[in-house]
Amino acid sequence: MPQNALYAQSGGVTAVINASAWGVIEAVRAHPAHFGKIYAARDGILGVLREEIIDLDQEDPLTLAALRHTPGGAFGSCRFDLGDPDQDPEQYERLVEVFRAHDIGTFFYNGGGGSMDTALKIARMGDRMGFPIKAIGVPKTIDNDLAVTDSSPGFGSAAKFIATVVREASLDVESMHTSSTKVFVLEVMGRHAGWLAAAAALAQEFDGQPPMLILFAETLFDQDDFLEHLNRTIERHGYCVVVVSEGLKNPDGTLFSVAQSHDVYAYTQLGGAAPRLAELIREQTGHKLHWAVVDYIQRSARHIASKVDVEQAYACGRAAVEGVVAGEDAFMPIIRRDSNDPYRWSIGFTPLETVADVEQGMPREYITPDGYGITQAARDYLRPLIQGEDAPPFDQGLPCYPRIRGELLPKRCPPFEVKTD
Template identity: 45%
Template sequence: MLKGNCVIAQSGGPTAVINNSLAGAIEAAYRGEAIGEIYGARNGIMGILAENFIDLRRQDAATIQGLRFTPGAALGSCRYQLKKKEDYDKLLAVFRKFDIRYFFYIGGNDSMDTAHKVNQLAQEEGYELRVIGIPKTVDNDLPLTDHCPGYGSAAKYLAAIVLEMGMDIKSIVTSTKVAIVEAMGRNTGWLAAATALARRAPGEAPHLIYLPEVAFDLQAFLTDVEKAYHQYGTVLVVVSEGLVDKNGNYIFNDAATVDVFGHQRLGGLGQFLLNKIEAELKIKGRFILPATSQRSAMHLASRTDAEEAYNVGRVAVEEALRGASGHMVAIKRLEGEEYRCTYELVELDKVANQEKKVPRAWINAAGNDVTTDFINYARPLIQGEVNVPYHNGLPAYVNLAQ
């Protein structure tokens, strides 16, 4: 039994259910006899470096429960890459100062890389520390897990609004005949693909879906749109923001702007494609950018997703208390007609900075839609609704006490 304090932090883009993972980790830590203080680091790894902690043991029980229906990152998030020697020296000094023996990092690809680096640091310095990564990302691109907490809720929301937008554009007799929805997805198309779940019958929106996994051809795209327009009268197109050409170059991006991890800034692809449609096909349309609403819509979150997000947080702490370190909690789908899953540990160094693509076999031959195999994979993940309490007509979300 390793006795000491623990710190929990959140990193990267929030999801609707990231706080479920936080709640699961906190409540499991409450029950852990070896864990003393439970610290929450403000703004991810930056909060640890700055010794900016809040006491999670002294939070009101109702607030911890309220995390299970509250979106955003309750502890605050960041995008910060550990590079400098001073960062590593400071990190280890903070761990020693606060007797932190358990570190739980909730995040995506880059966050798992950070957790891996922290685990390596502790081993190299001979400091006994148990590090577990808790997965989250709406992009659903972490490897070695069937899917990622956060994806199911974002998929449910995006499919729902595409269903509604399809009904809207079809019902109004106007000159606006085409709508382009730009979904999140830097290098993978999991989220855009999920909009196929909106179709209740052939011919319903979305009519075309384009993913980064298939090289994008502008002329083929314009031909697809024109054909769909003549067939259906209106066309709703969903594109991933990270579409690339046959050479692997983004179709539209701000190459001059990158984040701390070197990722190019994306956004604006939908408007670029709409301009092409209006110029080449003379069809009037509109561009729709759901932006961060895709990842923050707790009012339409998946209960399946919320429960699994809670469980990966719980399992992370339970496994660390059993002695595990240097791992991420993964979701394993069990065989059978009815959807069920269990949880397992995978090594952080096999997850860090890796991406899981939509299988090519789950995309149609034309590269403008998904197959039944994808539908069967994704549909169980959007099932059920979260019971969000309301006050004065709006969701009664909670905040952690300072």
């Protein structure tokens, strides 16, 4: 009898991660000769360790199909790294115990670079502990910082949202700037990579309109130079929109702002760049301003998702399964850009070793020489990723997002304590 498959979600979720989930579920069920049942772990790898396994056979088929247009993480996500197998062997012993109890032969982990590291550890665990398990990564991150792949599922929709709200907010500021707000500061996500901040520049219908300065995570913040550019922009246009990456760095490389520190840098909660920058502008220039942080909204706005992004997320989920059927192991599907104009893409595979805990920032040639805008090459790269609309169904004026029941399988293993601090 073919063994069962287990799917789980990890890290910050996106507007399209559930499209990948549906791609995995649908493809597994299309290959009964290669797979038994398909389950989902609740709250990522934590659900595996806790033996909280969702029985997808108990879910309404229409609800599962609706995952393709539902934001958030339908099965729950987590931020949790497996320890070193030599220092924390009990975690891996527990994984084997749970996998064996539920006859799991393939594990699909949907996440970013850190999640690919977890998938790689599980793939290596099979050889180390004499337990055959296929571990496959499914790409996801709004930060667009996964290596090897041309783009990361989740980014295109977040980029489309940011470019849209910047264009709309700019019209608001433009209409009031002669007597009111002259500066609007928007903070977007991006720990090490400024891709989301760069996407804001797509809001410009032509050069310099709306007037905008972008502060990237890749560039060090020069206060005097920034203020000079800001004042010059306001003198020329009357107002300015400033978009800042949450991962903006000081001249010495430290973070410009931190909301909550953590011993593990990847888990340090960033934030506060917008209000701090706004206070600096207010003190140094006296300009009236407003600031905003899009925060979770940028990664959950499914109502304005990019059709390209939805299709790529779904395709990556299906490709993860098709790769296993073809005999592949320990890999992640990647998106390949076959042509830029017209935009054409296809799916390939890369070993988990090439993407595990590897971050890819924006190339310097995508940032203008002054450090506050994007080049034409960046526009040519970004624009195809936000194309097309894929709106969810609406009822009584609001989008319809069905919720799964989440019924768990009966536990077969003893309790296991997981420390998450």
